[in-house]
Amino acid sequence: MPVGTVLVTGGTGYIGSFTTLALLDAGYDVVIVDSLYNSSKVALDRIELLAGRRPDFYQIDITDEKALDEVFAKHPAIDSVIHFAALKASFAPHSFSAVGESSVIPLEYYRVNVGGSIALLQSMSRNNVTNIVFSSSATVYGDATRFPNMIPIPEHCPIGPTNTYGRTKSMIEDVISDYINAQRNNLEKEGKPFQQWNGALLRYFNPCGAHPSGIMGEDPQGIPFNLLPLLGQVATGQREKLLVYGEDYPSRDGTAIRDYIHVVDLARGHLVALNYLRANQPGVKAWNLGSGRGSTVFEIIKAFSAVVGRDLKYEVVARRAGDVLDLTANPTLANTELNWKTELTMEKACEDLWRWVSNNPQGYRQEPPAE
Ligand code: NAD
Ligand code: WQD
Numbered sequence: 001m002p003v004g005t006v007l008v009t010g011g012t013g014y015i016g017s018f019t020t021l022a023l024l025d026a027g028y029d030v031v032i033v034d035s036l037y038n039s040s041k042v043a044l045d046r047i048e049l050l051a052g053r054r055p056d057f058y059q060i061d062i063t064d065e066k067a068l069d070e071v072f073a074k075h076p077a078i079d080s081v082i083h084f085a086a087l088k089a090s091f092a093p094h095s096f097s098a099v100g101e102s103s104v105i106p107l108e109y110y111r112v113n114v115g116g117s118i119a120l121l122q123s124m125s126r127n128n129v130t131n132i133v134f135s136s137s138a139t140v141y142g143d144a145t146r147f148p149n150m151i152p153i154p155e156h157c158p159i160g161p162t163n164t165y166g167r168t169k170s171m172i173e174d175v176i177s178d179y180i181n182a183q184r185n186n187l188e189k190e191g192k193p194f195q196q197w198n199g200a201l202l203r204y205f206n207p208c209g210a211h212p213s214g215i216m217g218e219d220p221q222g223i224p225f226n227l228l229p230l231l232g233q234v235a236t237g238q239r240e241k242l243l244v245y246g247e248d249y250p251s252r253d254g255t256a257i258r259d260y261i262h263v264v265d266l267a268r269g270h271l272v273a274l275n276y277l278r279a280n281q282p283g284v285k286a287w288n289l290g291s292g293r294g295s296t297v298f299e300i301i302k303a304f305s306a307v308v309g310r311d312l313k314y315e316v317v318a319r320r321a322g323d324v325l326d327l328t329a330n331p332t333l334a335n336t337e338l339n340w341k342t343e344l345t346m347e348k349a350c351e352d353l354w355r356w357v358s359n360n361p362q363g364y365r366q367e368p369p370a371e
Pocket of ligand 1: 011062
């Protein structure tokens with residue numbers, strides 16, 4: 001008997017595929033829905049290779065309520081959802097535009113991210129599925145250095161996203177919170193027995209790294225946007241150099257600080273949050289998932305160069321619009337309430353990323369290396 005059955009939206013994507021693996025390893029059955037907008041079905045093969053089991057998969061759009069209803073009807077054992085499906089390229093490549101993609105096509109971001117989450121909640125409601133773990137982001141905090149004593153950032157730091165993508169995430173947090181609270185209030189008022197809805201709003205800091213086997217990792221369909229995948233391309237020769245966005249920040253070396261978290265730790269964070277919701281019925285709560293350790297861009301270049309074994313070319317350019325000085329988590333709440341903390345370092349993420357990109361420079365568009 002499985003521990004439970006979980007619907008994972010966006011489950012063929014980067015964090016979704018690692019979370020699916022963690023769920024399967026923990027004895028859950030998994031049903032994935034994904035449009036494959038930014039992922040490939042090969043992720044399912046890699047998950048099966050590592051877990052020895054294959055999740056069910058449906059290629060559907062998260063905004064398609066009817067298709068979601070059909071999946072719930074086909075899998076009545078689903079009791080929880082982990083919701084990753086979203087558009088997430090908050091920054092466009094430097095050569096294309098200095099503003100983020102989400103600010104160029106905001107309606108599409110609101111339609112998919114906010115509209116898709118509402119469609120999902122409506123379908124969950126019709127199908128009596130009452131636990132949701134949501135992919136939020138540290139980006140909801142915006143520039144936390146505008147407040148005194150908010151670095152490292154605790155969950156009670158006021159939110160204030162600086163781009164459309166971040167605003168979709170904070171809106172969805174509100175949609176989920178309002179819905180869960182209304183469920184309780186409405187049913188209590190009517191004196192009806194109610195099933196408690198539960199939501200985990202997981203605010204991730206900077207996910208990175210790959211599976212230690214080197215066969216599963218991030219495989220964006222277009223140009224990568226994040227620092228480590230771009231550095232990976234410099235190391236494999238697919239990119240001439242890294243552009244460092246600003247060395248005039250008031251940090252220890254002038255470059256911006258982020259809290260890089262290994263994707264395997266992050267996936268385990270979803271598993272423990274889901275277990276917590278099912279065991280404790282807490283209603284809705286937000287948790288930071290980060291390590292508590294901040295690294296500068298230069299420190300990341302140094303750590304990744306060390307695992308590659310040579311210096312990687314970079315050029316310092318102007319700051320990127322919308323970037324903030326420091327996003328480092330205070331993960332105390334997740335440490336204490338969820339009994340979760342990171343076990344893998346940023347350096348280990350660099351090692352695993354290098355294994356992944358050197359074995360699979362074209363991502364999932366080629367066969368895994370022979371055993
Ligand atoms: P990803 O792009 O690899 O995964 C997202 C998945 O959603 C993809 O498989 C994509 O095909 C799917 N998808 C997109 N639009 C869809 C639609 N309309 N219908 C169905 N599926 C759709 O991204 P990821 O890095 O794995 O991120 C997963 C979640 O975590 C996202 O919600 C993202 O916003 C959030 N997040 C990511 C980061 C990060 O840096 N990677 C940080 C914080 C939060
Ligand atoms: C990290 C640092 C850059 C690229 C983004 C989203 C955020 C979340 C995680 C989804 C910054 C610097 C980067 C480059 C550089 N995603 N950098 N040269 O911006 O912290 O967060 O991903 O929720 O919402 O905004 O991550 O990897 O783009 O940048 O110097 O070519 O590296 O300026 O200081 P970011 P990132």
